[in-house]
Amino acid sequence: MLEENNRKESTQYETFTQEEYMVMKDDLLRPMRKIRLGGKVWIGFLIMVCCAGIYAYYIQETKSKYVTVSLRDTTFWGVYISNFVFFVALSLVGVLMSAVLKLTNFEWYRPLSRIAEIIAVAAIMLAGVSIVAAMGRPDRLHYLVIHGRIQSPIVWDIIVIMTYLATSLVLLYIPLIPSLATCKNHLTNLPKWQLKMYNFLSFGWEGTPEQWKILKRTVKVLTVLVIPLGISIHTVTAWLFATTLRAEWDSANLGAYFVSGAFLLGVSAMILAIYIFRKAYNLEKYLTEMHFDKLGKVLVLMSLIYGYFNINEFLVPAYKMSGLVSDKLKNLFNGEESVFFWSVLLFGIVLPSILPLFKKMRKPLPLTLLALGVFIAGWFKRYLIVIPGQADPYLPIQNVPDSWRHYSPSLVEWTIVAATFAAMMLIVTLFSKFFPIISVWEVAEGRLEGKEEIINYK
């Protein structure tokens, strides 16, 4: 059944002539020719937010953290850590949108895979930035190498994240090589240095059958490799919490709960990204309504899976109401955090698992609005996982000032979090200005109706 569907999808594409290929190439490379005013303003804005973040970090590190940051002994992990979890989750978009779809022969992955990969690379980098912002002594970062202990889940996390980053970079770069050769040959009126860069980075790619063979095999190996890696990074991130003795994180469900949430977040990020690229770069012919339709269905599936793990995470302990977690759960269900908690569940799981079942809701605009809700709820979901439980340890918090009981992030913290988002969008935007954001050869290949012949995409 599945295979049949696939075949039907792939037959929707038609073979194309050389002229059509030139048009396609033109379409996909157009965003790189000139940065429009809107693009310049957008990039300028992102750079400003990043600078504000750097300045906020400077203040945080030079002044007393007791004043600049709202963290206390009672809530010692704040928005930096929840933001870190969010970005690690976001980086799984590469696994789902490029690797899983590619290996399961869903042909519609083709124009999406590079967008997914660059988001993944940017997100994992910003996850690293978030964790450094959370460190008390960032000047001792190198101690992790000098004095690193393999027993510590933090060291596991660093190892898998570094491996995932390296693999994702290679997986982004290798399919880019033929595109770079295309850029070099096609965009001759770009500045000299840019053409030189393409020339250098394309490593003398000529598109010989042997080169194609090597490229395809390498990509396949990396695609298989990146799936367990992606699952490990988020499972180990979950273990940073699950390996502690604190009741609120003491759950065997946590790894799967985190990974399923990450996939849902990845789908929502993908919908937002293709909506924006489609509008900004006029790519309606490539990022079609069919993609929204498919992604809407994936959104339902992922919401249902995530909903399942949420039920496990909350309903089972809530049924027992053990004394160790009852205060925390009551606080979430009908206490201080309840409005927050239920809104996150509504926008993050309930709506995306029901609304896209209707065809109308899988149209670009409604689906994008839904995805925006999932994305924002996804950030606050991580906030709820990391933060409220800390203020309810086994031994009651007594004899402390008021600010120790209630954590609300300071301006410095919000600025740094905003800057990580701006930096992520800046990386993706700049990438799309210097490299084709949709892989020309992969899309062209998809239209060959599965013919084995290799055309010279020069």
Add this chain to the structure above:
Amino acid sequence: MEKEDDKSDRRKFLKLGAIAGGAVLLGSAMSKAVSLDSVKETGEKIKVLTADGKVVEVDSSAIAHPSAEKLAQISVRDGIPGRKLIMVIDLARCANARKCVEGCQKMHNLLPPIEYMKVRKMQDTPLTSPYWFPTACYHCDNPPCTKVCPVGATYKRSDGIVAVDSDRCIGCKFCMAACPYSARTFNFGRPEQREYNETHKRCDTQVNCCVSNGGIEGTVSKCDFCPSHAAEGTLPMCVTECPNGTIFYGDEIEDVVTNGEDTFRLKKLLRDRAGYREMEELGTKPRVYFLPPVKRNFPFEEATEVYNTKE
């Protein structure tokens, strides 16, 4: 005056402890030390109690006085040889005087609201009476905090102490997440504390300060079980400052704990008074035992003031 006497008694006792414990368990090593020291007899006789309960008089030179050099030789990471430090807190004696908290803060140059030693009001069930519950780091034998440290900045020593190396700590606070007892505190660089530390530098005299002196800014610190006191054979400030003798400090190998006035055989005390460890089910194996608040010295009284309200 009376206090002085108490102290000297306690010292005598601890010196004795060093000998007794050493003789039993560290036989050869200790006897070497004793025989080396006993070259110069002082003529001053000191009464000591042996492990089998006899009172004997020995020359004061036979009692090991750890010299500054010797103390310096004890590696911060390895711990004091032949010791298994332990604490017993008698909840029946605590009246929330909070002198342990203040003494500890003085010792470690901490300003409120930062406390290594905390006194909490606990009430286990609605029908049972509330009681005061002084806690610090439990120096667990299966410490969840040292397991998770990515750089080995917090570690378990042979004398039972879970120590923090504030020159190594990177400030990730994973140990704070791992500790189920909220024993750890992070130095966020509170302005008042910064100012105070400027005027109160790390002191070098062994008597009045401990190895960790409030921690370096950006690192985690906690109760350090006052290892320099233990090495010298003196008692931590939380023990000596308590007006009610709530806190007992001692050595598991010597099987003895003292609050400076009363001295007990550890195992017998725990057996007779139904000693327990907090949240045994977590498997952390704390080195701090509690005696239940039964037959209390004081009726429970609510605290008369609210503490640590200043930000």
